[in-house]
Each structure stands twice: as C-alpha cells, then as structure tokens.
Amino acid sequence: MSGGLKSGLIFALVSIIAVVGFSFIPAIGVFCCGPIATMALGAIAGYIGVRWSGPTAGIGSGTLAGGVSGIGALIGSVIFWIAAILIVQSDPVLLDQVLRQALEQQPPSGLTEDDLRNLIGLMGPVIGFCAGLIHLLFAVLLGALGGWLAVRQRPQPPMAPPAYTVG
Numbered sequence: 001m002s003g004g005l006k007s008g009l010i011f012a013l014v015s016i017i018a019v020v021g022f023s024f025i026p027a028i029g030v031f032c033c034g035p036i037a038t039m040a041l042g043a044i045a046g047y048i049g050v051r052w053s054g055p056t057a058g059i060g061s062g063t064l065a066g067g068v069s070g071i072g073a074l075i076g077s078v079i080f081w082i083a084a085i086l087i088v089q090s091d092p093v094l095l096d097q098v099l100r101q102a103l104e105q106q107p108p109s110g111l112t113e114d115d116l117r118n119l120i121g122l123m124g125p126v127i128g129f130c131a132g133l134i135h136l137l138f139a140v141l142l143g144a145l146g147g148w149l150a151v152r153q154r155p156q157p158p159m160a161p162p163a164y165t166v167g
Contacts, residue, residue, distance in 0.1 A: 002053055002061065002064070003048075003049055003050070003051070003052025003053035003054065003057065003061060003065075004049035004050070004052070004053055004057070004060070004061035004062065004063075004064035004065040004068075004147075005049075005064060005065070005068060006049075006052060007045050007046075007048040007049035007052055007065040007069075008045055008049060008064060008065035008066070008067065008068025008069050008143075009068055010045075011041050011042075011044065011045035011048075011065065011068070011069035011072065012068050012069050012071055012072025012073075012075075013072060014041055014069075014072070015037070015038060015041050015042075015069050015070070015072035015073040015076055015135075015139070016072045016073070016075050016076040016079070017076070018034075018037040018038075018041060018073075018076070019034045019037060019038060019072075019073045019076030019077055019080060019135065020076045020079050020080045020083070022034045022036075022037050023076075023077070023080040024080070030080075030131070034073075034076075034077070034080075034131075034135070035134065035135060035138055037073075038069075038070065038073040038135040038138050038139050039138045039139070039142045040142075041069050041073070041139065042066040042069050042070055042073075042138060042139030042140065042141070042142035042143045042146070043066070043142040043143065043145055043146035043149075044146060045062075045065040045066050045068070045069040045139070045143055045146065046061075046062030046063065046065050046066040046142065046143030046144060046145065046146025046147040046150070047062065047146035047147065047149055047150045048065065048146075048150075049061045049062050049064060049065025049066075049143070049146075049147060049150075050062045050065075050146070050147045050150035050151055051150050055154070057147075057151075058147070058151060059144055059147040059148050059151060060147070061147055062143050062144055062145075062146050062147015062148065062150060062151075063140060063143050063144040063147060064143070065143050065146075065147070066139045066140050066141070066142055066143010066144060066146065066147070067136070067139065067140045067143060069139045069143060070135060070136035070137070070138070070139025070140050070143070071136060073132065073135035073136060073138075073139055074129070074132030074133065074135055074136045075132070076132075076135075077128045077129075077131045077132035077135055078124075078125055078128035078129055078132055079128070080128060081123075081124045081125065081127045081128030081131065082124040082125055082128060083124075084124065085120060085121065085123065085124030086124070088120070089120065089121070095117075095120075098120075099113050099116050099117065099120075102116055103116065
C-alpha cells in the first residue's frame with residue numbers, strides 16, 4: 001500500500017469524526033468549523049502521504065491522500081445531516097415549527113405540510129452529499145498543497161563538484 005493511500009485512509013477516519021463532531025457546534029459548525037477541519041486534515045494527509053511514499057514521490061501522492069481524506073469528510077457530512085434531520089423529526093414541536101417556517105418562506109406552490117414531511121427525510125442525505133462535495137474539493141486541493149510542501153522540504157542530493165581537466 002502506498003504512503004499516500006495509507007495516510008489518506010487514516011485521515012479519512014479522522015475526518016469522519018471531525019466533520020460530524022464540529023458540525024454540531026451551533027451557528028458556525030456546519031459552515032465554518034467542519035470545512036476548516038476538512039482543509040487542515042486534507043493538507044496534513046497530503047504532507048504525510050508524500051513523506052511516507054519515499055524519495056521519488058510527487059504531489060500526486062499528496063493529492064491522493066487529500067482525496068481519500070475528503071471522501072471521509074463527505075461521509076461525515078452525510079452522517080451529520082442525516083442525524084440532524086432525525087433529531088428534528090424526533091421532536092414534533094420542533095418539526096411543526098420548521099415546517100411552518102418553510103411554508104411561510106415559500107411562494108404559493110401548492111405544497112402541504114404532509115408533502116414537506118415526506119421531503120424532509122430525503123433532504124438530509126441530499127444536503128449532506130452536496131456539502132460533502134465541497135469538503136471533498138477542499139481536501140483534494142489542500143492535499144495537493146500539503147504534498148507540494150513535503151516535496152519542497154525534501155532534502156536535495158548534494159551536487160557533484162565540477163570536474164576539472166588538466167590541459
């Protein structure tokens with residue numbers, strides 16, 4: 001197993017936990033803390049992925065590690081949104097309040113509360129997947145950056161002194 005894949009798998013597990021955990025922070029978790037955790041973990045995964053891949057590894061190993069880490073963040077995002085929808089559905093008063101607000105904000109479309117109740121169960125995975133794609137993009141880009149930093153910091157072999165000819 002390559003170092004990039006190994007690093008990516010480790011950080012994918014960490015990303016699942018971090019995205020789910022940070023997303024539950026009220027007001028800023030979903031839009032700030034979760035994506036920042038994804039970016040940091042993607043960059044670290046990319047850096048370590050290149051370091052673990054050997055002396056000839058390039059930025060591609062970091063991109064691979066960041067991408068695999070981003071897939072973990074995508075999974076974490078879907079898990080969070082499913083859990084959030086289940087929490088809203090488990091409290092009838094909160095669910096009625098959410099449905100009333102949704103109906104008030106919509107232009108007249110013919111949707112009833114029953115229609116919205118049926119749609120709300122589908123919305124968790126859909127919103128989670130869409131947000132998770134953003135997490136995946138951040139992780140891939142920052143994984144490439146982390147890989148680039150690791151390649152730049154790699155010790156360079158000493159240059160041979162110029163050969164002198166006697167003549």
